[in-house]
Amino acid sequence: MSSIFEKQEADFNDVDWLEKAIVEEHIKYYDYSHFNNIQEISNGSVGNIFRANWKDSDTVLVLKSSYKLTVQEIVNEVNLYYYFNFD
Numbered sequence: 001m002s003s004i005f006e007k008q009e010a011d012f013n014d015v016d017w018l019e020k021a022i023v024e025e026h027i028k029y030y031d032y033s034h035f036n037n038i039q040e041i042s043n044g045s046v047g048n049i050f051r052a053n054w055k056d057s058d059t060v061l062v063l064k065s066s067y068k069l070t071v072q073e074i075v076n077e078v079n080l081y082y083y084f085n086f087d
Contacts, residue, residue, distance in 0.1 A: 014072050047064060047069070
């Protein structure tokens with residue numbers, strides 16, 4: 001069974017894949033303006049982890065901010081998530 005995240009064309013690069021997945025709503029993108037009460041809970045060599053509330057609700061989420069991950073590493077992380085959670 002093929003994943004919706006598998007590349008259909010050999011020349012389809014990771015940036016295009018990620019943008020297409022967001023546009024087609026396979027991956028939800030939220031701007032930081034959608035969150036409030038943002039508090040840093042951890043930091044490291046790759047990025048920071050924050051606790052935040054979804055704006056205008058009591059829903060608590062974890063936000064990951066990375067300053068070293070490449071698009072390829074982000075794509076790999078998303079693929080791993082879907083592999084282990086949806087197969």
